[in-house]
Amino acid sequence: MPISGFPEWLPPQRMIEQYVLDRIRNTFELYGFAPLETRAVEPLDTLLSKGETSKEVYLLRRLQEDPNAADDLSLGLHFDLTVPFARFVVENAGKLNFPFRRYQIQKVWRGERPQEGRYREFLQADIDVVDRDTLPFHYDTEMPLVIGDAFRSLPLPPAVIQVNNRKVCEGFYRGLGLEDTDQVLRTVDKLDKIGPDKVTAQLVETAGATAAQAAACLDLAAIAAEDGSFVDSVRKLGVENDLLDEGLGELLQVVEAAGRHSPGLVRAELKIARGLDYYTGTVYETQLRGYERFGSICSGGRYDNLASSGAERFPGVGISIGVSRLLGLLFGHDALGVSRKVPTCVLVALPQEDQRAECDRIAGALRSRGINTEVAPTAAKFGKQIRFAERRGIPFVWFPGEPDTVKDIRSGEQIEADASSWEPPAADRVPVISGVEDQAG
Incomplete structure (x- = not known):
């Protein structure tokens, strides 16, 4: 019988999925990313130290447990590919050439409540770049360009990559006099889910904000622009802080680089924060036009402290396409089609x-x-x-x-x-994948 949250595509859908994966893989390799696959399980303490809640991690246990094998009880299925990748980099640093560019296309598991486009077992396609000690910022500007090219190679609705920088938020909150910036970030990140009134109340209750400070946080979150005009909008709020200045400069670089490469692809969206604690700078979320109400189908960001060994640090930046989430939404709205049910010509x-x-x-x-x-x-x-x-x-x-x-x-x-x-017409040699006009929004 079906188990909710564990999708099983029919053969025509699976052919579409394989086509999508091939195009994504080809784009990643065009940009010089090398393939990698890591194990499905990680030590539980590693998984829980990265900002995920314990209720979302699936534990790994044998049916007939060996009471003396305590290690088996401390393993969990990975909930994303960034945490295993960081662990892999630390363990194999002596064998890697830095900066190290890798892509990874694997299943992950997350104990969330299943709903449309959100699963408990799903496929992700990640790219990341890591370096020793410091990672030049230009890699942050490259990530959206790769994703934009990958999506343009597919019969998908147009994508908009929303970009923010946690330094902007943290610097702004500090400039307001708010000390628990992590709590403010987590609360503002709920804006689309619970609305401004509840965010305001939670900022007052959990982050010690005054009504004026909470209002200023919402004013910042309301700023969005496809060009550099967001900088002036932030300046008009009258908050000064060195970290804020640094974050605005970085965010401007990302927006301007994307504007030169793919006008309309990237939008500065200052309400974006991302839920995981390990992000330290640039953050990305991606929506498909017409499917905005379903949220992000591709996300990521900069993490400076996720991978470290003693005094050695491996900062990185990455972005991940939620392949199952993307396809599930489009399948659900009959927005992708294939010319035949089997590969046979x-x-x-x-x-x-x-x-x-x-x-x-x-x-x-x-x-x-x-x-x-x-x-x-x-x-x-x-x-x-x-x-x-x-x-x-x-x-x-x-x-x-x-x-x-x-x-x-x-x-x-x-x-x-x-x-x-004898040769068939080129259009008939393999099944043709096509997008279908759809009004999902």
């Missing part, structure tokens, strides 16, 4: 069961030239074999004979053909 008809060897030879000749081919399951009447192909969207049926012929069952056109030289 040609069905070789079977006149008689004793001709199967000859049909297998024809199929082999077609496959040797990269044409996806299968042989009919039984020697039924040709009309039934054609209907078998039609139900699966297979465009061509091959009839052995003297000579062989191949039929486009959509148009009815049938021509003589040789399995060693």
Whole structure:
């Protein structure tokens, strides 16, 4: 029976997913990111030290527990790919060349309440860059460009990457006289979920803010712009702080770099904070136009202190596409389609069961030239074999004979053909993935 939060795609959806993963992978490699895969489990204390709550981590236990194997009880399934990556970097620093650029496409597990586009088991596609001691800021400006190129290679609605910098928020809060900046960040990050009135009340109650300070925090969170005008908007609020100045300068670099590369891709959105504690600077969240109410489908940021060993530090910046979340939303609104239900381009008809060897030879000749081919399951009447192909969207049926012929069952056109030289139209060789107009918003 189905288990909520653990998606299982049908074959047409899985073909779309594989196409999407191929395009994402190709874009990552175009930018020079190298592939990596890490283990599914991490020590529980590692997972819980990075800002995630214990209720969201799945523990790993054997069905028949060995009471003497206490280590088994302290393992959990990873809830993202950044924490395992940081651990991997520390353990393998002597074997890596820095700055180290990697991409990672893996399943992760998170004990959240399942809902549309949000799962307990899901696929992520991450890129990160880490370096020793210091990481130049230009990598922060590169992350949105990679994601923008990946999304443009796919039949998706336009994406908008919302960018902020925690230094802007923290510096602003300090400039207001608020000391518990982490609590203020966590509270403001709930703005879209609980609204300004409840955020104001929580700021007063949990962060010690006055009504005026809470109002100023909301004024900052309301600022958004696709160009550098956000800097003047922040300045008009009259708060001064060195960290605020540093954060505004960094955020301006990200927005201006994206504006040169892909106008409209990035928007400074000063309410974005991200929930995980390890982010220290730039943060990203991404929405699809028409699907804004479902929240972010791609997020990440700068983390300067996540990976460290003794006095050695490995600062990094990364961004992650929630592949299952993205596809789940689009599948749910019938916004992605595929031209056929199977990869097969040609069905070789079977006149008689004793001709199967000859049909297998024809199929082999077609496959040797990269044409996806299968042989009919039984020697039924040709009309039934054609209907078998039609139900699966297979465009061509091959009839052995003297000579062989191949039929486009959509148009009815049938021509003589040789399995060693016949070619299908390029558009029919593999299933075509397409976007479908959808009004999700």
